[in-house]
Amino acid sequence: MSDNIDTKKRRTLLGATVAVGTVAGVGAVYPLLASMQPSARALAAGASVEIDISNLQIGQQVTVEWRGKPVWIVRRSKKSLEDLATLNDSLVDPNSDVPQQPEYAKNANRSIKDEFLVIVGICTHLGCVPTYRPDIAPADLGADWKGGFFCPCHGSTFDLAGRVYKGVPAPTNLVVPPYKYLSEAKLLIGEGEIT
Numbered sequence: 001m002s003d004n005i006d007t008k009k010r011r012t013l014l015g016a017t018v019a020v021g022t023v024a025g026v027g028a029v030y031p032l033l034a035s036m037q038p039s040a041r042a043l044a045a046g047a048s049v050e051i052d053i054s055n056l057q058i059g060q061q062v063t064v065e066w067r068g069k070p071v072w073i074v075r076r077s078k079k080s081l082e083d084l085a086t087l088n089d090s091l092v093d094p095n096s097d098v099p100q101q102p103e104y105a106k107n108a109n110r111s112i113k114d115e116f117l118v119i120v121g122i123c124t125h126l127g128c129v130p131t132y133r134p135d136i137a138p139a140d141l142g143a144d145w146k147g148g149f150f151c152p153c154h155g156s157t158f159d160l161a162g163r164v165y166k167g168v169p170a171p172t173n174l175v176v177p178p179y180k181y182l183s184e185a186k187l188l189i190g191e192g193e194i195t
Contacts, residue, residue: 048190070121083146105176110161125170128153
């Protein structure tokens with residue numbers, strides 16, 4: 001046996017082995033790490049939604065999707081806003097004192113700007129989608145009805161601020177999502193304060 005060991009060759013082979021092993025390790029780990037990132041669809045589902053409300057007419061409702069839920073934007077008339085104050089005795093929670101509502105929802109109008117209601121269109125009873133019923137005193141809802149939302153699944157009723165009436169299955173008001181105004185005509189749903 002020879003005691004002459006070529007250390008230069010040994011270092012070169014060791015370096016090459018380490019380099020190949022590192023590349024193989026990164027190649028094996030990268031797909032695993034990449035699969036743990038949320039998909040583009042998941043990112044979009046949680047993203048904020050911007051909406052132009054400049055063409056929304058009084059009494060009109062538009063629906064946008066935010067986090068897989070319908071969000072309604074309703075432009076209310078002055079008369080509708082005046083009627084809200086007369087309903088407090090008929091409501092479970094007229095001031096939205098239930099936690100997890102934005103501070104700007106803790107009033108009779110439940111909005112930042114009185115004229116525009118922004119609300120998640122899912123009944124707080126069992127998750128049905130109520131219908132928008134802006135008509136005054138329809139035969140099926142009674143002479144005291146001043147407009148609002150009616151859940152056809154189990155009969156829950158909400159006023160034009162999304163506040164739940166007493167004596168119906170829904171336990172709480174409709175949810176006001178976090179939102180803010182970007183300008184007089186632009187609304188951003190999904191960003192804003194929640195208390």
